[in-house]
Amino acid sequence: xxxRLFIACLLVLSAASVALATDFAVVVNxxxxxxQLTLSELTRMFKAKTSSWPGGKGITIVLRDPNSPGTKFxxxxxxxxxxxxxxxxLSDPGRKATVPVVFAESDDEILRIVEGNPGxxxxxxxxxxxxxxxxxxxxxxxxxxxxxxxxxH
Amino acid sequence: MKIRSAFPLMAIAILISCTAAxxxxxxxxxxxxxxxxxxxxxxxTTAAATAQPExxxxxxxxxxxxxxxxxxxVQSEDRLFLDEGLDFFRQAVKADPTFAxxxxxxxxxxxxxxxxxxxxxxxxxxxxxxxxxxxxxIRFMNGRKNGDLVPAISAMNDLLAKYPYDKRLANMAGGxxxxxxxxxxxxxxxxxxLLKLDxxxxxxxxxxxxxxxxxxxxQLAPPLMEQYAAALPNxxxxxxxxxxxxxxxxxxxxxxxxxxxxxxxxPKFNFSQLGIASTYALMGDEKLARxxxxxxxxxxxxxxxxxxxxxxxxxxxxxxxxxxxxRLEMTKIAAEAHSEGLAVQEAEIHRTMALFNPNPAAALxxxxxxxxxxxxxxxxxxxxxxxxxxxxxxxxxxxxxxAGMVNAAQAALKPLSEMAATSRSNxxxxxxxxxxGAVLFAKGEYAAAIPxxxxxxxxxLSLRLLAKAQAKAGQSAEAQKxxxxxxxxxxxxxxxxxxxxxxxxxxxxxxVQTAQRGAH
Numbered sequence: 001x002x003x004r005l006f007i008a009c010l011l012v013l014s015a016a017s018v019a020l021a022t023d024f025a026v027v028v029n030x031x032x033x034x035x036q037l038t039l040s041e042l043t044r045m046f047k048a049k050t051s052s053w054p055g056g057k058g059i060t061i062v063l064r065d066p067n068s069p070g071t072k073f074x075x076x077x078x079x080x081x082x083x084x085x086x087x088x089x090l091s092d093p094g095r096k097a098t099v100p101v102v103f104a105e106s107d108d109e110i111l112r113i114v115e116g117n118p119g120x121x122x123x124x125x126x127x128x129x130x131x132x133x134x135x136x137x138x139x140x141x142x143x144x145x146x147x148x149x150x151x152x153h
Numbered sequence: 154m155k156i157r158s159a160f161p162l163m164a165i166a167i168l169i170s171c172t173a174a175x176x177x178x179x180x181x182x183x184x185x186x187x188x189x190x191x192x193x194x195x196x197x198t199t200a201a202a203t204a205q206p207e208x209x210x211x212x213x214x215x216x217x218x219x220x221x222x223x224x225x226x227v228q229s230e231d232r233l234f235l236d237e238g239l240d241f242f243r244q245a246v247k248a249d250p251t252f253a254x255x256x257x258x259x260x261x262x263x264x265x266x267x268x269x270x271x272x273x274x275x276x277x278x279x280x281x282x283x284x285x286x287x288x289x290x291i292r293f294m295n296g297r298k299n300g301d302l303v304p305a306i307s308a309m310n311d312l313l314a315k316y317p318y319d320k321r322l323a324n325m326a327g328g329x330x331x332x333x334x335x336x337x338x339x340x341x342x343x344x345x346x347l348l349k350l351d352x353x354x355x356x357x358x359x360x361x362x363x364x365x366x367x368x369x370x371x372q373l374a375p376p377l378m379e380q381y382a383a384a385l386p387n388x389x390x391x392x393x394x395x396x397x398x399x400x401x402x403x404x405x406x407x408x409x410x411x412x413x414x415x416x417x418x419x420p421k422f423n424f425s426q427l428g429i430a431s432t433y434a435l436m437g438d439e440k441l442a443r444x445x446x447x448x449x450x451x452x453x454x455x456x457x458x459x460x461x462x463x464x465x466x467x468x469x470x471x472x473x474x475x476x477x478x479x480r481l482e483m484t485k486i487a488a489e490a491h492s493e494g495l496a497v498q499e500a501e502i503h504r505t506m507a508l509f510n511p512n513p514a515a516a517l518x519x520x521x522x523x524x525x526x527x528x529x530x531x532x533x534x535x536x537x538x539x540x541x542x543x544x545x546x547x548x549x550x551x552x553x554x555x556a557g558m559v560n561a562a563q564a565a566l567k568p569l570s571e572m573a574a575t576s577r578s579n580x581x582x583x584x585x586x587x588x589x590g591a592v593l594f595a596k597g598e599y600a601a602a603i604p605x606x607x608x609x610x611x612x613x614l615s616l617r618l619l620a621k622a623q624a625k626a627g628q629s630a631e632a633q634k635x636x637x638x639x640x641x642x643x644x645x646x647x648x649x650x651x652x653x654x655x656x657x658x659x660x661x662x663x664x665v666q667t668a669q670r671g672a673h
Contacts, residue, residue, distance in 0.1 A: 130307055
């Protein structure tokens with residue numbers, strides 16, 4: 001019976017069951033002093049135009065498989081083009097020396113990499129965040145905020 | 154319509170049930186009840202000093218409080234006797250007025266908004282008395298309650314990692330993610346992992362079945378419910394949940410059969426009585442539904458719950474197209490809600506009358522009355538106020554837009570837009586987007602209206618307009634699909650009662666016309 005309440009709640013409080021929006025959290029190592037970024041700054045990192053944090057630590061980007069629906073959305077949103085164009089940018093061999101990109105198999109793996117690397121920045125499903133990482137605001141908004149940039153579908 | 158007021162009950166069910174015992178077999182006895190019967194001032198803190206316990210310990214200065222809390226959890230969580238559970242939680246905080254988790258439990262389980270507010274504040278006041286992990290749990294609760302979900306989710310995941318064998322915690326987290334947040338992937342992952350850990354942990358079967366039912370994998374749900382019901386043949390909840398699942402799947406006779414089995418097991422399991430009443434209402438037998446709602450009303454002693462049931466009772470008159478009688482009865486129920494100081498319910502009744510009012514100008518006056526009720530009340534929880542306010546404005550935009558009153562629709566959208574700019578609440582966001590969709594529809598901007606209405610795709614009102622927008626935009630196949638989705642919704646909401654029958658009628662009409670064209 002309890003789940004009657006759950007369902008009722010869902011029906012009233014949430015968006016579509018299948019098409020429910022999912023927010024993606026941008027996470028960094030807790031030692032990283034950065035608390036927020038603009039979407040443009042994130043784009044520059046993804047394009048390897050910014051290669052280090054203000055303190056000088058090199059940036060490493062950690063994402064899920066680019067073909068997964070969530071990462072497809074992130075790549076298109078942050079890089080502004082198609083997925084294929086984004087893959088070309090992120091797979092460019094030349095960026096290994098500047099802003100390497102690591103593709104992880106799961107959000108857990110992204111969490112582990114970011115927890116262990118002070119320069120890493122990852123993007124994960126917000127429902128997987130832990131206190132082992134720090135959620136960075138994007139354009140002064142965090143996941144679930146109205147108008148948050150990385151609200152996917 | 155009881156749905157919104159039921160949310161706090163759901164929330165606590167997810168959040169606080171991390172006491173020591175798992176009560177896997179839903180035993181009515183506290184699994185970790187101390188032998189002492191007298192309250193002792195000695196610390197009853199259960200935190201294990203050395204080894205990491207499997208479950209989150211509960212901290213209180215009173216053994217009686219601890220015992221009552223555990224009984225509350227058993228009754229509320231494992232047996233779903235909410236009234237009885239609430240009584241135990243109240244006993245717990247009476248025995249130890251500084252028991253933070255006890256206050257949190259009362260605050261979330263009570264349907265009384267005044268008590269919820271008071272107890273929620275007391276939980277925060279005494280949070281320093283709780284262990285760090287309890288504090289995490291309470292912060293998780295509060296974060297969810299006030300919409301601060303990022304730290305809430307972080308706390309939840311930290312607790313799940315720290316207590317990997319806390320089956321109740323995992324089950325509740327998985328249940329919340331699936332059913333409360335629509336985060337099916339994460340919720341399913343937690344529940345599946347839990348069932349691998351303990352394939353006989355039946356409450357997780359229950360939640361996983363709902364997860365499947367809600368995530369478009371409904372065919373996977375009945376086998377789990379079958380297992381769950383077979384495993385606990387003497388408990389009413391499995392049969393009740395089974396009935397609920399079958400109702401979601403639209404199999405009303407099977408739903409009734411399972412609800413009745415639940416009542417045979419325990420005639421006092423009143424949720425099944427409510428399930429029977431609502432199933433008859435959905436089947437169109439409103440007379441029988443009313444009789445069954447009356448039985449359900451007698452089966453609860455809580456006056457707020459009684460009023461919620463009475464609202465469903467009144468709705469049956471609208472369902473059977475007796476608007477005058479319905480309005481008369483709803484007016485009486487609104488007066489009862491007013492005398493009880495239940496502003497959200499009273500506002501919701503006015504909103505219901507507006508939805509079914511055939512005169513748009515008069516309907517907008519009903520909505521004025523709804524807003525007036527909320528503006529004069531000081532006993533409403535902020536979340537409830539926000540949800541109902543946004544629903545009123547949304548209804549206003551829909552009714553005005555439907556009547557071609559574009560200016561009035563835009564006027565409703567403005568305050569809703571202001572709310573949405575600062576609120577993280579899903580209902581507010583959804584209401585805003587769908588109301589914006591309604592305004593765009595009224596302006597003839599159908600293609601632009603579609604994505605806005607899709608943001609609120611669990612709301613029958615939005616689905617109804619979405620189908621129209623899709624049809625107007627030339628997306629006939631999508632429009633039919635939306636209509637079919639709307640027609641298949643089987644729940645008690647007033648919005649469903651209003652919009653779903655229209656969708657069914659339209660689908661039927663479309664089918665007849667298609668057949669006639671084929672015959673010619």
